[in-house]
Amino acid sequence: MKHRIFAAVAVLFVAAAAILIPAVVLPRLQSRPGRTDRRAEEIATGIPATEQAIGVLTEESRIETLRSYVRLPAEIKAATSVEVFADTGGTLRAVSVQVGERVTSNQILAHVDPSRPGSRFEPSPVRAPVAATVTGVHRDIGDRIATSTPLFRLETLSDLEIVVSVPERYLAAVHSRTTADLSVAALGDRSVGLEIKRISPVLDPVRRSKEVTFRPGATARGIEPGMFGEVRLLIVERRDALTVPTVALLTRDAREVVYVVEDEWAVERQVQTGLIVSGRVEITAGLNPGDVVAVSGHQQLEDARAVRSGGGQ
Helix, strand or coil: CHHHHHHHHHHHHHHHHHHHHHHHHHHHHHHCCCHHHHHHHHHHHCCCHHHHCEEEEEEECEEEEEEEEEEEEEEEEECCEEEEECCCCEEEEEECCCCCCEECCCCEEEEEECCECCECCCCEEEECCCCEEEEEECCCCCCEECCCCEEEEEECCCCEEEEEEEEHHHHHHCCCCCCEEEECHHHCCCCEEEEEEEECCCCECCCCEEEEEEEECCCCCCCCCCCEEEEEEEEEEEEEEEEEEHHHCEEECCEEEEEEEECCEEEEEECEEEEEECCEEEEEECCCCCCEEEEECCCCCCCCEEEEEEECC
């Protein structure tokens, strides 16, 4: 008799559980958003969500320094460039120097004969106003010249300037401590560090730019006046920026989101972004350092989707 009563009670308990669990537990699960919906779907369909898992590659968000540069064409000039004129007009009788020769201040470069028909004068010397290198000889012996005729060009090849026209939109980033470097074909992969020498106080109204002059650092060997190069100018520097690869960023309903992978489940996170540099995007809100985000295979993801994850490149 006791056995029959016990069996009847057991049957009633099983029947009650079969009714109560779907009626109470399942609605609660279904009322929760996100991953719990997938759990509820498993219970309702009997098909494990992991069988529909999407394969993705992942990478951890990290803290780093982001630097944004602008590249601008640059002209290399001698810091001192002087055109030399004669004190008197006449005939150029002698030239004492040639291109490439280094001269000292007050050295005689040429003689001009101011004689005219019926009058004869001693040749007048043409002297170097500064110590420099002769980079141009503009007239030949026997030419008639005036005091407004340039005869020579002298330049200080050991003292160079790098001149760049900086567009108006970048001028806010240019100041006495602005970081820049120069690259030219003659240097190959080597670059030269630069320091700001002066910033023009006048904005070119046509080009909407200012002329900025740099002086090269100690590694300037191999560059010469007349060369053209490229200056890389630091515009923005963001220290301790939280970043992820730009490919991790997706747009959902006009929102920027990434998918964080937690225990083989994708969780959608809305984020706010900042600087983008060289394939990395700064995340200013929505992520924490070390969060694992999907970077490949995530375009078809949605919140609370099961994933099979692997490390990124």
